[in-house]
Amino acid sequence: MTLSIPSIFSSFFRLLYPRACVVCRDVLVDGELFLCSTCLSGLPLNEGVDEEADEVFANDLGIVHLYWLFRYDRASDFHKLVYAIKYRSNRELGVWAGKMLGERMINVSGIDCIIPVPLHPEREKERGFNQAFMIGMGIASVLRVQVVSGVLSRVVNTPSQTGLERGQRVDNVAEAFELGDTACVRGCHVLLVDDVVTSGATIRACMMELSKIKGIRVSVACLGKSGSI
Ligand SMILES: [Zn+2]
Incomplete structure (x- = not known):
């Protein structure tokens, strides 16, 4: 077997800085991306058991329609998949997980374009990117649709929803969004994308604005869905 210079370099680099599974932190072996095969096969995927509740x-x-990839539970280590995207700046993981979700929607969605749930500009500047945008890019690449920006913006820099009760979440985010240029989504079926849907307060607040657009239909896709909804 002959190894190219870049592959020798990357093997050496991996020896020095081994890649770890984002869920269990075990060292990844060749062929594993982001999650080890044990965690990947244990991911509590959406197998349609919640269909009625989702409807x-x-x-x-x-x-x-609500599309989701896996059951999100902060008590389970799988929540680290979302944590790694948001707080460890793992943009590629966001795209990869988005693709996984997109592949599960490919024959059913009828989606025209994707709108990631926006961050407030200050929050996006702090984080360096919007995690929902990365997930949306992954889904878009599979569904072969565009991610559109400028339709919805976040005008109130709300504190994090984490740790708030359901009623507080609704109040926290209720008037956080505003419409921008909506011409490109009139009459479209758009996919609103977020990392996790917990109480639905953020989606509800986005819908208060999006539903003002003529002829629009909205589906929602998220990586993690909390068990309480
Ligand atoms: Zn693992």
Whole structure:
């Protein structure tokens, strides 16, 4: 076997700085990306068992469909997958997980374009990127649709939703969003993308604005869905 200079270099680099599974921190072996094969096969994927509850939730929010990749539970180590995207700046993981979700939607979605739930500009500057945008890019690459920006913006820099009760979450985010240039999504079926859907307060606040757009239909996609909805 002959190894190219770059592959020798990357093997050497990996020896010095081994890549670790974002969930269990075990060292990854060749062929494993982000998650080790044990964690990947244990990921509590959406297998359709919540279909009825999801439909009730979607009706309540006025959306067409809720797509989600895995069951999100802060007590489970799998929540670290989202944590690694948001707080360890793992943009590639966001795109990769988005692709995984996109592949599960490919034959059913009918989506025209994607709108990531925006961060407030100050929060985005601090973090350096919007995690929902990276996830949206992954989904978009599979569904072959565009990620559109400028339709929805976040005008109130709300404190984090983490740790708030359901009612507090609704109040916290209720008037946080505003419409921008909506011409490109009139009459479209858009996919609103977020990292995690917990109480639905953020989605509800986005829908208060998006539903003002003529002829729009909205579905929602998230990586993690909390068990309480
Ligand atoms: Zn692992």
